Amino acid sequence: MSDSAQNFDVIILGVGHQSLVSANYLAKSGFSVCVVDAPIPASGATPYTDFHEGLKSGPCAHTPIPLNRKILDELNLKEYGFDAEQQCHDILSIAKGTDPFVFIGQPDGHSYINTIADIAPNDYARLIELHEQLAELAQVMSNVDLSMPEYTQKGWKDIWAIFETAKHLATNQDTLQKLFADLMTMSLTQFLEQNFETETLRGMLAFQSILGSMINPDQEGSAAFLAMHVLALGENPLFGENLQPLRGSIQPLMKALTQAGIANGVSFNTGATVTQILLENNLFKGVETDTGIFTAPLLIADINPQILFLDLIDETKIQPEFKLRISNMSNANGFIRVKLALKELPQFTCLEGKDPASYLKGNTLIAPDINYVRTAFDQTMNEGGSQRPNVSMVIPSLSDPELMADGLHCCSLVGQYFEPNLPDTKENKIAVAQAITAAVNDFAPNFQDSVVTFLPIMGEAFDKTLGPLNPDLTGGTLPLTRFLRSGLTHHSLFADLPFEGMYICGYGPESSANAHLTDFGYHIAKHVNQTRKPSAAA
Template structure:
């Protein structure tokens, strides 16, 4: 079967018309673009759409400008291969904040989620014999008894400790949960010239922080370790079996250019268990129609209240006058005036690329320049004509969907040292011959994504450096060479996978930056390291969603509380705008 490989590069522009023909076209309004609005939102990523919906519900006239032909940013569905709909960047849902879900009535506006259970599957490349029993894989889900049985294959001690570990994580998340829905502590207001109202808000945030920390109680030590220690230290403290530790370690490094041995990697693990779906804590699910349906449901809410959303409108610069944002200029030269500008772009794009060069103080420019966007991710979207068949847990029939097909499938993740090795390769400018792979098959639950009997397979792989060694670049040859290595690894676990491939879409870090505007290819709009979180996201001077340029706000994942399809940054930025309108009449 002919393999259709899509590597859209600047050297291959002929692919673009074909791509657009088969993209999932999301509905936007059919209004004409006007010359002025109350608010302009730069970028129709999910956070920008959340901001637009909240503001429009307040009767504020909002215009959203998206440079691509489709809305959603990284939460987007695209029909890259005809008949197969891919969640092209982000691929599973859990972190969307319940308040956003409720306030914007997203179920009413079309959001449907298929809950996954089990959640995680780690097949072993070679079966292990433990106490006379043959062990081939580890499967984890929401059923505590089944988890104990699965982990007990490797260690009865770990089976019991896992219950305690999950309880600790749940308590920590519950204590910190309010911080995700509140503005961060903004320390500069205590010594800068600011209103009493701002100082009071800062003191209130400080009280909230102390309240959350106090609520940790006996888990304070565990929380401190999660924030500061390497994931390996934490996991070694709790468990003894490597397949379990390695499975958990993937959540500590996913999307981050760190290894399980990096101090602070425990926080990334914590970040990925902070979500819930349908009131179920820690649950993950697939969105019907792909992740673009999340963005579309938010857009539907905004449009229903009168918002204006336009695609193929690339913003070239932000207009300023007397240190105040007064509008934007599109790439075609069109000027659109506005009293408020919200940017869903990364901090680098917002403050260093779109603003005139003299708008920010030099020291702030330097701080923003130092914000880290290191990314290890290459996303590969694959169309296949049959469900993978894993040696560890063979299918009941040729194309039968097994419970483990609905999980996040961890490949080359049986030992934490293997993950560290792939990281060290990337730090030298190389990609490993055994990359860390998270495979998901959303069509195992959602029949709308692929033809009958066929499937979409989404591969989130690490570690791939942005810059390759010896001056090499991510050209078509390098992309395909890496993808072939990934497929070879999958073939080792699921023979026949390569023959089932109909087409593939390869997105290296530079591609993620070019296509989705993700600086450095970082899916979080900036590394989720301790020095770039909460009151330091993106910097201490810019952590309150505002900027020194009056009327300009940051609403994307580069603001608190950070990355993932959460919607929290968009809601908090919109709330800040609403407060400022009331106070200053913006």
């Protein structure tokens, strides 16, 4: 290593909210921590690069981020401007025409509205009951997982888990046994139709459950994805008036974590972009950047694993089996992103007479019923892409006016489904953008006329920025005993990394918002604290 290298206890690679949580906890524990930037795959594709002159999207949560009050309090984020109760937790599910829409949140910033409870009280009661039953079922799975013997072969683990799960369920009430059987055998469509009456609610839950995957909602067993979605959102009852997941822009959270990090002594070198990971006998030693070398015995990465292992590590240092495993990560997931500059906000027909700025601050979903979701999937299978995809919309400039430029709003759309591995050509980009914006325009007739410019993000640029959103796309596997675990530890992500001193807490500034990566930054910091000592204490 160079004598001029800067030395630290921990290097954080990539600026995401998971990695900043790790950085803060470790710095508070006395570790010297350095944050450096990951390479930018494509201009405009990342949260902090312009996709239009002067216009950035900032990090967006197209999947909601559970907020852990313990972490918020221990890092004292309220002191740095992040008051969890005052942040945007709103979700709006668009309905057809003037049909009742689903909205849960605070349109005026104060009064709480829950249209599910108002228009469909039976559905809302069932939603709360389902959350409670799933929490109980998850505890059964956790008990099975924690009591598993140290089998060395995966096959024996699976066999043991099946019998042990059956034994645990046999001691519980019939309701829990039936729920488990339904989740394992029913399609998502069948489960939602059996449990809920409101079409808009069914569409909303279906889309959120399978966002980021090519799961067929009619596939047997796909109901399990609803269970994973509900449990991954945290311990509080879904859509209650208690602390709810963060939706929409996550810029306020990132600002608070950064300011807390500075106060805790984290060294931010975000002008330094990593060009190579330095290894010695499979031990992490440091990173080489375009401004110099930084060394440390530990690396915590919050970037896409394919960038980390295939772009930044000398290929001669990677075993062929591991390289194949990373290369085969299923990033081709059937959904595509479009960033847009808007001269006016969308005027949704179902919101007629209401101020759109009050209702569009969080996450807006266009999947008005389960049939809409199914049609999008069927068209993709038969025609290579959906003419009217399901759409997740975030307008981050409504939460953070600093993201506006020259009176233009920034908007991020994710459309699903599209043919996986769709070639990243100019023609396909235009066709995809037209299909996604047309889907919005069906419900907000001014939308396409409001678009000043757009940037479709697909192919490698998409994979290496937004990346995996769904649990079936993560680098590790989720065995039976873990598919309902809401408190996954860092071991769920690449438990058998061939390099000592390297951890992965997320997949980038926005995909680390994935609810299925809940608190990974915290868990890794806790693990490091238990197994290492800062150099000052050594």
